[in-house]
Amino acid sequence: MKFNDFRKKMKKSIFGVKEAQRIAWETQPAVLNLQLYQWVKAGNLIRMRRGIYAFPDQIQSQLALVQTLYPPAYISLESALSRYGLMPDVVFALTLITPRLTRRFKTPVGYFIYHHMKQDLFWGFDPDTLMAQKEKALVDYLYFNRFLLMPQTQCWEGLRWQNLKGVHFKRARAYARKTGIKKVLDLIISLETYGKN
Numbered sequence: 001m002k003f004n005d006f007r008k009k010m011k012k013s014i015f016g017v018k019e020a021q022r023i024a025w026e027t028q029p030a031v032l033n034l035q036l037y038q039w040v041k042a043g044n045l046i047r048m049r050r051g052i053y054a055f056p057d058q059i060q061s062q063l064a065l066v067q068t069l070y071p072p073a074y075i076s077l078e079s080a081l082s083r084y085g086l087m088p089d090v091v092f093a094l095t096l097i098t099p100r101l102t103r104r105f106k107t108p109v110g111y112f113i114y115h116h117m118k119q120d121l122f123w124g125f126d127p128d129t130l131m132a133q134k135e136k137a138l139v140d141y142l143y144f145n146r147f148l149l150m151p152q153t154q155c156w157e158g159l160r161w162q163n164l165k166g167v168h169f170k171r172a173r174a175y176a177r178k179t180g181i182k183k184v185l186d187l188i189i190s191l192e193t194y195g196k197n
Helices: 003-009 017-023 029-041 062-069 077-083 134-145 153-159 169-179 182-196
Strands: 014-016 046-049 052-054 093-098 103-107 110-116
Touching: 003 017, 003 029, 014 017, 014 062, 017 029, 029 046, 029 052, 046 062, 046 103, 052 062, 062 093, 062 103, 062 110, 077 093, 077 134, 134 169, 134 182, 153 182, 169 182
Parallel strands: 093 110
Antiparallel strands: 014 052, 046 052, 103 110
């Protein structure tokens, strides 16, 4: 199959090999894999990770990539906290939560870090934007860092949290209780006290 024909038929900007095979159903799988490799080498496609490809001029957002790269997942932890203005540090990777295994992907459009969280804690995000709610991102962060953090003022000062008055701590406490881990709840309560002072 010629690249221009393939491009006209493929409606998605980011796609997997199985989707490519449905488009190029007349082409043998081994031949299609060779064509995909050649199209990447020629610069017609970008290989995002094994089995996932994109048209370089059609990647409009990281959201589209998140939905295809390693679904299901939602944006949380440092990426979400930075976007909400709670964490002052610049985040160089997109940090996500997934019920699948922890994985890291370095792609031509960015670095993606997927953290595994058990399925019953995979909630608390907007399904349209895949962005964690502010309080869920905070609880996710404390959940993953609970062994490094202490419920003490010095700990919060070291992290340089900002805009804590915008956090709905009653909701955050409820989310922390759902983790079933007392230390996560203790950290939220301590952070709330720190935010008030």
